[in-house]
Amino acid sequence: MRPLDGTALDGPALNLAELAADARGRLDPVHWDFFTGGAGEERTVRANEAAFARRYLVPRVLRGAVRRDLRISLLGTRISMPVLIAPTAFHRLAHPEGELATARAAAEAGTIMVVSMAATRPVEQIAAAGGPLWFQLYPQADLDFTASVVRRAEAAGCSALVVTVDSPVFGRRERDLRHGFADLPPGMVCENMRDASGRVRDIGMDAGLDWARITWLREVTRLPILLKGVLHPADAALAVSYGLDGLLVSNHGGRQLDGALATLDALPAVVEAVGGRLPVLLDGGVRRGTDVLVALALGASAVLVGRPVLWGLAVGGAAGVRHVLDLLHADLDRALALAGVTGPADLRGDLVATVACG
Ligand SMILES: Cc1cc2nc3c(=O)[nH]c(=O)nc-3n(C[C@H](O)[C@H](O)[C@H](O)COP(=O)(O)O)c2cc1C
Numbered sequence: 001m002r003p004l005d006g007t008a009l010d011g012p013a014l015n016l017a018e019l020a021a022d023a024r025g026r027l028d029p030v031h032w033d034f035f036t037g038g039a040g041e042e043r044t045v046r047a048n049e050a051a052f053a054r055r056y057l058v059p060r061v062l063r064g065a066v067r068r069d070l071r072i073s074l075l076g077t078r079i080s081m082p083v084l085i086a087p088t089a090f091h092r093l094a095h096p097e098g099e100l101a102t103a104r105a106a107a108e109a110g111t112i113m114v115v116s117m118a119a120t121r122p123v124e125q126i127a128a129a130g131g132p133l134w135f136q137l138y139p140q141a142d143l144d145f146t147a148s149v150v151r152r153a154e155a156a157g158c159s160a161l162v163v164t165v166d167s168p169v170f171g172r173r174e175r176d177l178r179h180g181f182a183d184l185p186p187g188m189v190c191e192n193m194r195d196a197s198g199r200v201r202d203i204g205m206d207a208g209l210d211w212a213r214i215t216w217l218r219e220v221t222r223l224p225i226l227l228k229g230v231l232h233p234a235d236a237a238l239a240v241s242y243g244l245d246g247l248l249v250s251n252h253g254g255r256q257l258d259g260a261l262a263t264l265d266a267l268p269a270v271v272e273a274v275g276g277r278l279p280v281l282l283d284g285g286v287r288r289g290t291d292v293l294v295a296l297a298l299g300a301s302a303v304l305v306g307r308p309v310l311w312g313l314a315v316g317g318a319a320g321v322r323h324v325l326d327l328l329h330a331d332l333d334r335a336l337a338l339a340g341v342t343g344p345a346d347l348r349g350d351l352v353a354t355v356a357c358g
């Protein structure tokens with residue numbers, strides 16, 4: 001039996017739960033709580049994973065799925081599997097190399113890393129890993145500064161902009177309040193918040209953010225724009241009418257509005273509202289290949305993982321993140337074979353049944 005209490009494992013983690021336990025043993029408890037926690041009672045954190053636990057698979061048999069092809073294309077980028085790295089802040093709290101290590105692992109694994117605006121390494125250095133990058137933006141009330149950040153992301157080679165829209169104000173995270181965790185340690189800053197004079201600005205959440213700002217952003221950049229944090233089908237329909245290029249069904253991993261619907265439960269209505277006009281991605285609680293399979297069968301084009309990447313980073317830097325991505329790739333490949341499916345394009349809703357509980 002492998003220890004799940006954070007003591008050293010006797011080999012590489014077999015799954016992401018084991019990896020989390022290993023990471024917990026290595027991280028400062030304050031940083032573990034920042035990475036793991038959510039808002040309020042953390043109902044939505046739990047709901048994201050519980051939503052997957054309510055889905056069961058109804059596999060097909062005798063399908064001769066000898067060779068599976070996990071690759072997909074997303075907004076013009078071919079990637080090795082329908083799993084991307086979600087934007088998460090402050091990677092240097094998990095490992096000294098921070099986002100540089102994460103980017104190397106993503107590049108090696110052939111998938112997209114979404115760089116957080118709150119990264120602790122500059123986007124230009126993250127881009128040096130050579131893999132496909134998207135950039136996550138919290139639109140700032142200062143429009144000139146926001147435009148300058150977008151220009152930086154473009155110049156660094158990011159190929160899409162992921163605009164986070166679920167954060168008009170900061171979620172109330174009681175673990176962080178209890179620890180008094182509010183700032184990065186000395187020597188670490190949000191490197192993408194440097195202005196032209198070299199001063200590092202604070203990231204502001206802008207309660208005034210509205211559709212007009214999305215129209216403004218559309219005029220600032222020619223990059224494809226995805227909205228991150230959409231749960232309501234009416235907003236999904238608006239996103240189509242505003243000319244967005246993609247949607248990410250997300251509740252910020254339960255870190256913003258506690259009690260928000262689990263992403264997997266929100267997905268079908270969003271997919272229906274979009275009607276195939278945009279790619280719909282999902283994050284929140286994806287921990288197994290079967291979770292990826294279920295999300296895709298219910299209409300997602302791809303999924304993203306947040307916390308597991310931080311756990312991998314804490315345990316083994318780039319190799320730890322690579323381990324997370326490799327586990328998910330192998331697990332999805334096996335799940336596809338067992339479900340009688342040759343690849344993401346073959347996944348349909350009839351493979352998934354929902355049960356009321358457990
Ligand atoms: C420690 C941490 C930091 C995060 N930082 C950001 C961020 O800077 N920008 C953002 O849009 N989302 C951020 N998120 C949310 C993730 O992008 C993603 O929505 C969420 O982690 C997905 O859920 P999962 O962790 O269960 O995979 C963060 C999440 C965590 C756990």
Ligand SMILES: CCCCCCC(=O)C(=O)O
Binds near residue numbers: 089118203255
């Ligand atoms: C004021 C710092 C903003 C960092 C935001 C990181 C984030 O989104 C998170 O969920 O944490």
